[in-house]
Amino acid sequence: MPSKTARASANTATSKTAASKTVASASKTAASKAGSRTTASKIASAPKVGSRTSVKPTAKSAAKAAVASKPAVKPVARVGARVEEPKKVLTQRQGFKTGEFVVYPAHGVGQILAIEEQEIAGAKLELFVINFIKDKMTLRVPTAKVANVGMRKLSEPGLVKRALETLKGRARIKRTMWSRRAQEYEAKINSGDIVAIAEVVRDLYRSESQPEQSYSERQLYEAALDRLSREIAVVQHVTETEAVKEIEGQLAKSPRRGAKAEAGGEADGDLEAADGDDAAVAA
Template identity: 55%
Template structure:
């Protein structure tokens, strides 16, 4: 019998189908994607390295660790002075600032900086202190040398304030630690070496003053 006018034909509901489960292949791919790529071993046990906010440390080795489903290779670095151990992911070593000791010309440039004249900005000390601390925490020996040069006081110059002295000693200690590691000596001898360069700057200033005085006399 044909359907009554105005009424459509109601189709029976589709048969129930069980949901299709994904194959195991994508899960394997996802797991593989989480695994950190094999890094290049630029650091090895026994290397002296510099970490920006902690200074000179020693590499104990490279370990493989698992965290949050990821497999990572980390560089284990120890810092003897503050008895701290740091683990830096190998694939983030460069971005974190971890580096090997400054070689040859790079460190020599920093040492030569100590022989230059202090360059002190005419700004509030609080602002300059922040800039000095940022330079120290950069881990760059050239920037650290600039802090040492600018805050060093020669005989006859005004004494440093307490906060100036603290920042100066921190910068001097950081630079001396790296010089000592490069020269394979201790920090005391490294500081003596740095003072030699700072002494050359003092001699240069005295020579400039003497020359200026002589020019004034001639006039």
């Protein structure tokens, strides 16, 4: 039979084994409880669907929220940006005004009745309305084109006096074909230059003692005389009839058309005039 010492050691070993098992089971139980608590805390901390519990925003969502919360800023215009200016009506009137008499090269003296605006192809255009009483004609000229067409103001008294002095000079008739001279005369008449027009009147004038003019010469002479007399009449505030008499009085003072010149024959001048007549008949 075993001794008491052996039984005591066996009991001790058995008690140790039981104690270790008890400790192991206790640790497992504690571990399981700890795990259940951790799970419960996770479940408790997770947001419920439909709950009002706020979720901690991430970095991206926080940035978006910050941008959305900023007040809208209006775009600032760039420095030096092109600013659209209001459309300006053309006012290139060159000092002309309503009621004023002007000289239009192709038609002579006319009066500005009004300054009106018309819309052409979507653009506003300012026009001078010019009336030529003797020709019974009304002309509309863009104010921006007056320089191109040669429209001008009436001549100054000093320039009118110079034109009248030109009429007293000797006629200058070139020994060329009439057709070429006629073109030169017509260009002078339509130039609007009062002195050049006076030169045409001087060169084409014929006194009663001189040979008659051809039809084309007479037409050019009357056109030049009309242009010259109308401008002189407006500048000097006289009638056209009085202006024509003044012009003819100056022409009579020409050395070629004086009494002494007519007696002497003035062969050169008469020959040139006759050549002009022959050329006109041939044309």
